[in-house]
Amino acid sequence: MSSTSASVSFGGGGGDAARASEQAVLASNRYAGLILEQMNRMRLRSDFCDVGLNVGGHVFRVHKLVLAACSPYFSALFSGGMRESEKEEVQIQGVDREIFEILLDFIYTGVISVTVENVQELMVAADMLQLNEVVSICGEFLKGHMDSSNCVCTTEDFKGLLKDQLVRLLRSEELRIEDEYQVFTAAMDWVLHDVAKRKKYIVEVLEPVRFPLLSPQRLFKYIEGIADFSLRVALQTLLKEYTEVTKSPKENKIYSPLQSAKMRPRRKARKYLYAIGGYTRLQGGRWSDSRALSCVERFDTFNQYWTTVSSIHQARSGLGVAVLEGMIYVVGGEKDSMIFDCTERYDPVTKQWAAVASLNFPRCGVGVCPCHGALYALGGSIGSEIGKTMERYDPEENKWEVIGNMAVPRYYFGCCELQGFIYVVGGINDEGTELRSAEMYDPISRRWSALPVMVTRRAYVGVASLNNCIYAVGGWNEALGALETVEKYCPEEEKWVEVAPMSTARAGASVSAVNGFLYAVGGRAASRDFSAPVTVDSVEIYDPHLDSWTEVGNMITSRCDGGLAVL
Secondary structure: OOOOEEEOOOOOOOOHHHHHOOOOEEEOOOHHHHHHHHHHHHHHHOOOOOEEEEEOOEEEEEOHHHHHHHOHHHHHHOOOOOHHHHOOEEEOOOOOHHHHHHHHHHHHHOOOOOOOOOHHHHHHHHHHOOOHHHHHHHHHHHHHOOOOOOOOOOOHHHHOOOHHHHHHHHOOOOOOOOOOHHHHHHHHHHHHHOHHHHHHHHHHHHOOOOHHHOOHHHHHHHHHOOOOHHHHHHHHHHHHHHHHHHHHHHHHOOOOHHHHHHOOOOHHHOOEEEEEOOEEOOOOOOHHHOEEOOOEEEEEOOOOEEEEEOOOOOOOEOOEEEEEOOEEEEEOOEEOOEEOOOEEEEEOOOOEEEEEOOOOOOOEOOEEEEEOOEEEEEOOEEOOEEOOEEEEEEOOOOEEEEEEEOOOOOEOOEEEEEOOEEEEEOOEOOOOOEOOOEEEEEOOOOEEEEOOOOOOOOEOOEEEEEOOEEEEEOOEEOOOEEOOOEEEEEOOOOEEEEEOOOOOOOEOOEEEEEOOEEEEEOOEOOOOOOOOOOEOOOEEEEEOOOOEEEEEOOOOOOOEOOEEEEO
């Protein structure tokens, strides 16, 4: 308990003023807590209790005044106008006995134990009993424990939420989501779980969704798959209204506060791209004029502008970049023909780079990928040799361990993770030939599986996963030079198909998926003659639903063979 504090007011002068100076108005911070403690003791001894609450066959002796003061539900229950007010024992339906006991303890103490196991039941029961403070506490607990697997999910617990609980969650700025489409599908999953009873809530449930951030084509494609005719029609009407509201402020350039909020990504969903290292070569430069970079630029994907952030300690190109547990890792690379084994890690909180454990082998053109809580470094060039070994980094032990060999040694290939597997695509083999081949590695069984070959041989290719597909973007081969073509591999279909090409041919571009789009950053352009290719600073975004590329803000520094991270 805190000590007693006082608020004091003194008068001045003589007479009444002098007597006033001897008086003070004091307030005790302990008093409310002491009273609450004493009332709880009385409840536990059944002293002065005037009603019994029968919950699940167990009778809890309580004080009407205390419960009525904390909840409109109990206030109405015990009011003179209701029959229950005259009963010595009242039945409470729809609440588990153990859950009610936890809530009753909170009423008399102000303290509650919330766990992952009981939070859903507590929130439902507290909402029914109109214990608004407990509902808020549970809401904050849920926000703090949300991640991509449970914030907007398909579990039975989620589908069993009350409508008002769902709406509160979907309004939260703290949802850890990849894009707003997850919020839309979560709302729809809840409705479709019991469509007959819940479709009447469709307007309320979709109100928190930020439709200006979503592709109308993607939404209407989703609606086409809904079996319930009346719900499908209602959704089509709603979405037409939403898209009209979205277009209007853009045309008039007038934004209401509500519209502005709807057009901003949620706080925890805002994404930044980090373009790291690589090399730059300006127009007219010779092959030997390339300069390895240490600079790092950050792109705000919402406002679409680049700023510089802390540089890496070692300038390098041909590096591997990946994000693990909210940290950016930079692995290997080379500068002036010196190949590195050093690894650096960026903490977005401190905004600083720090050295961590080095690789067992120096590697350039290395593939780096996070999977199952570890970091994997695969292949790459080790001087005159092509590295066939793979290493795994344990962040807890801060240690790299050699774990085996690649099925096909390669360097300057693309690498990404999808559904717990690591995919390697294209690159250059130990004979110096660009590859069409792709493979999948299972870190659990430590086995490699061959995939269908691509349409085009691609080295220096950008690779990323998006919507459960693998994309191979641009690249280089000796016959065609720098490539603008793009291929997509869907594991379910087991084949590569070409999609819309980029507007600029790019070899050595960095590629990542953000907010449902692909970003292709930098690279080197095709040479018109035998001069050294120039690095580019342009950025293109691919929309998979429109199958089209759009150019956005240019980088501050042109770069090629760098890395790209998303935080």
